[in-house]
Amino acid sequence: MGRRSGSADLPLHGGRVPAWLGQRMTRLGAVITQAIMLEYGRDELLRRLAHPFWFQSFGAVMGMDWHSSGITTSVLGALKRGLAPLSGELGIHVCGGRGRHSRATPAELIAVGNRVGIDGDALARSSRLVAKVDSAAVQDGFDLYLHGFIVTDDGRWVVVQQGMNGTAKQARRYHWLSEGLGSFVDAPHAAIEGKAQGNIVNLADRRASASRDRQLDLLRQAGPDGIVRHLARIEPRAIPAREPEQQAMLPHLVMPGHHDVRAENVVERRLHGALAAAVECGPQDFAELLLVPGIGARTIRSLAMVAEVVHGAPCRFSDPARFSLAHGGKDRHPYPVPTKVYDRTIEVMKAAVGAAKLGNDEKLAAIRRLDEQARQLERTASGPSVDALIAEERGRSHEYGGRSVYGWEPPAGPDRSMAVS
Known part of the structure; x- marks a missing residue:
């Protein structure tokens, strides 16, 4: 059976x-993947x-809009370009x-x-079936417009696809994982992300098995024209409401509509752990260890948050905004x-991954230790509020090479230096 891991509104x-x-x-996506x-x-x-x-946290650490549907397109695009x-x-x-x-x-x-010598025709069939299930078998009001299929040389795969509901201005992302997949039409999803809209038609639910069988029987007995005649004779009538069936509790990520990152979107103790680890490591010693000047x-x-994306347990991604x-x-x-900081992060990660490929994993181990230290320190660390941290970052944005779709950030004042810390 497929493993359903949760849902989210985008x-x-x-x-x-x-x-x-x-x-x-x-x-950055390629080096984190490696x-x-x-x-x-x-x-x-x-x-x-x-x-x-x-997945949402991965996109957020790469500088995309932290809460939006655009993360899906941009992450898949970045991985396709970077891993090719x-x-x-x-x-x-x-x-895809x-x-x-x-x-x-x-x-x-x-x-x-x-x-690479695997059954490409079978993979293509899987791709079509996955798309059909989420576009036809699951009728939830979202029209598919994106389909990404990531496959390994041994034939294992994951699918990430997304649909949109233009009226509601919402997107729903669907995740599929080949590991443990027993059926394409019997609860196959690893996860579905989207806004709850009451009862929906989901013929891929295992509880719809009898319905699928009856539909096939009807098609065989009456044919398409017969089905149309049956439908014409059905008079509209009220369908009594019923209590939804109990389902296992699953994580449900709700991405808010507001653009700004607010304190309630972030688990502050985790943030303070990353801030404390950055100080505790002693920037000079850490730079010497990684042989990248100017860190x-x-x-x-930033490296502490990237390290968490690499090493963190699933429970630590409950606040993608962080x-x-x-x-x-x-x-x-x-x-x-902060483009200067971003570029330094890539340099450090690239150096660590490159050394590990040559058999020297000390630099990559340093990234792992940074994540471990951040998790240890978050138990006792304190620090600035989310609002204060954002305000400070905006005030120094020009120093860090701040850039957005609106252009480069101007200097905040004549006393600002250009050094990156």
């Missing part, structure tokens, strides 16, 4: 990711991608995308199968993207 946002951010997301695979393997990466809370040159080395392939790219998924999967407490704070405090957001929420 405001539907338009717009495009600017090139300067998209390029950085590509590099770090996870080096530490935990390909199967664990697929499990992460199938987890809606982790590494597919032979890593044994992982990202296919938005619009016309989603329709090209089956052909891409067949090409991958021919290239200071501000960059280490991860936007690593590299801000393209729309200036919680603050403009």
Whole structure:
């Protein structure tokens, strides 16, 4: 059976990711992916991608709008671009995308199968079935417009696809995981994200098995024309309301409509742990360890959040907004993207991953220790409020190379220095 891991509501946002951010997301997404695979393997990466809370946090740490539907498109796009040159080395392939790219998924999967020696036709069939289930079998008012299929050389895969409800201005993201999948039509989802809208038609629910069987019987006995005649004879009548059936409690992530990051969106003790770890590590010692000059407490704070994305347990991604405090957001929420800090983060992660590939995992181990220290310190650490931290970051945004879709951030005052800490 598929593993359902939770749900979430996502405001539907338009717009495009600017090139300067998209390029950085590509590099950071690729290096985080490599770090996870080096530490935990390909199967664990697929499990992460199938987890809606982790997926949202992953997008937020890369500087996307922390709460919006755009995270899905941008994360999949960044991974497709970033992992394509590494597919032979890593044994992982990202296919599909938005619009016309989603329709090209089956052909891409067949090409991958021919290239690496797995059954591409079976993968293409899986892709079509997944799309059909979420567009036809699950009638929840959301029209699919994005389909991403990530497959490994041994044929394991994860699907992330998204539908939109333009009237409600909401998006719903669906996660599928091949691990443990016994049926495409009997509770197959690893997770579904979206706003609850009461009872919906979900023929992929295991409780709809009898309905699926009766529909097939009716089709065989009466044929399509007979079904139309039966429907014409049915008189509209009121359907009595009934209590919803009890279901197992699942995590439900609700992404609010407001753009600004507020205190209630962040678990402050976790944030304070990351801030304390950045100080405790001693920026000078940490920079010496990683052999990347110019690393200071501000960059280490971002690294602590990236380290958590790599190493954190599922329960730690209940507040995706917190991860936007690593590299801000393209729309200036919680603050403009600090491009200098972002670039340093990529440099450190790239150096650590590169060394680990050559057999020296000390730098990658330092990232792991940073995450461990942050978790230890959050038990006792105190620090500024979320509002105070955001205000400080905005005040120093120009120093950090702050940039958003509105342009570069101007200096806050004549006394500001240009050094990055």
